Amino acid sequence: MTPAEVDAYVATLEGCRRKPRGWYVHHTRLVARLTDPTTLLVRVPIDQRDALIDRWPDAFGIPPRLEAHHKIEAYLDRAAPEAVREAIRLAWEFQRYSGLRQSDT
Template sequence: MTPAEVDAFVATLEGCRHKPRGWYVHDRLVTRLVDPTTLLVRVPLDRREELIERWPDSFGVPPRLEAHHKVEVYLDRADPDAVREAIRLAWEFQR
């Protein structure tokens, strides 16, 4: 998935607003681009492991994010369905 495809998908989610540092619902982070191939997505901790187990090539949690409700998405190798699922979870989590 490309950053443009991510933006197009997130724009379809009710209440999501694009700000300079990412996409938000009620001023709470849903997702933001870290670099051209890495997306940061805020997901519930109890669902994060499920995402990683289901799509291990799409997601990762570097040590700096272990205590946070976040997962990295590697856009250059991520399954588009995995990316949409993570973003949808983040959107629901923030609503």
């Protein structure tokens, strides 16, 4: 998957917009950002990261610096497009609904 394909997919998600440093929902809630041309940092719930890695072990990784965070790396040069899309969709749902809960309180 290419960064352009990531951009095209993210554009289909309601309320998700590209900013200079990545893709966001509600203007401030990070969904994903490129850390280099082939690595996409995706903000997914911690409890769903292992399932992504189990399903697509070559597509994703969690470097030690990210273990305590709601983040996973997607390796665009070797990940199946459906794997990357699933991670982005999870991130979008997580951030979209997290933002709604915060604004409701």
